[in-house]
């Protein structure tokens with residue numbers, strides 16, 4: 218097998234330890250374009266075989282909710298793998314765009330407005346949906362009086378508008394451009410219509426999320442549904458991940474997962490046929506128990522449920 222060495226260039230090793238690194242002339246975007254050009258040049262000179270090119274085509278992946286807590290990790294992870302992906306982000310505001318580096322590959326759109334999504338999906342191969350209605354806490358809680366926090370959704374930003382209409386708009390827009398795979402992140406708990414999360418701000422959030430999941434299944438597009446357990450802002454890659462079905466994991470002690478692990482799972486799902494046309498509940502063992510997951514193909518093979 219011919220081993221291809223890329224010419225050494227500082228641009229091939231951008232320092233992307235945090236989002237401020239992205240600002241440096243969108244180094245990761247340039248890197249992926251540069252790699253693509255290198256590949257094309259080598260293929261035409263016969264150095265890189267057609268088979269090798271087919272093995273590793275660069276894929277353009279859009280992460281929506283890229284300013285959100287899981288979305289920004291997924292976007293960053295894609296940027297750190299320019300040999301595989303051309304990353305794109307969709308955020309709602311200029312402020313969110315700046316937060317994740319402000320690169321040209323970050324589009325501003327409101328998913329409730331179908332037309333606004335169109336520029337972001339042009340030419341994408343895959344879509345990772347990480348948008349969600351975000352409940353807000355009502356002011357005036359006095360913890361010293363042992364009160365329980367109450368939540369509300371802003372007008373127009375109820376789960377019906379964001380988790381149903383907004384996700385549906387994204388699926389339609391992606392379908393129109395021939396997307397090859399959609400990964401949709403939702404939540405465990407959806408099998409129980411009386412789940413407490415549905416009462417949150419009277420939003421019925423799990424009901425609307427599930428409706429969007431069903432819409433994706435019915436769309437005919439290859440999909441992966443990820444129903445995460447309680448999200449934690451903890452380090453990723455250090456726990457054994459657990460996949461399940463029908464909310465069975467909710468009956469166990471292992472019902473949480475780090476946002477970094479969810480982001481990684483979404484990206485790994487793009488790599489394996491075993492991820493397609495399936496719905497995964499996702500949680501992890503506590504750190505220090507079990508073996509940190511590295512074999513995602515084996516993990517994805519454990520589930521057969523289409524919904």
Ligand SMILES: NC(=O)c1ccc[n+]([C@@H]2O[C@H](COP(=O)([O-])OP(=O)(O)OC[C@H]3O[C@@H](n4cnc5c(N)ncnc54)[C@H](OP(=O)(O)O)[C@@H]3O)[C@@H](O)[C@H]2O)c1
Pocket residue numbers: 282283284285286287288308309310313326327328329347348349350351379383402403404405444445446447448449476
């Ligand atoms: N929290 C949990 O414990 C939990 C458990 C299981 C599953 N989940 C699910 O996991 C996913 C990721 O959760 P997360 O906590 O990381 O998300 P998050 O931080 O709440 O991010 C949600 C993102 O959606 C964006 N968004 C909302 N409305 C939008 C609109 N109309 N147009 C464009 N973007 C819009 C928000 O943009 P802005 O930044 O502009 O607001 C935000 O960036 C969500 O689907 C969530 O429901 C959460």
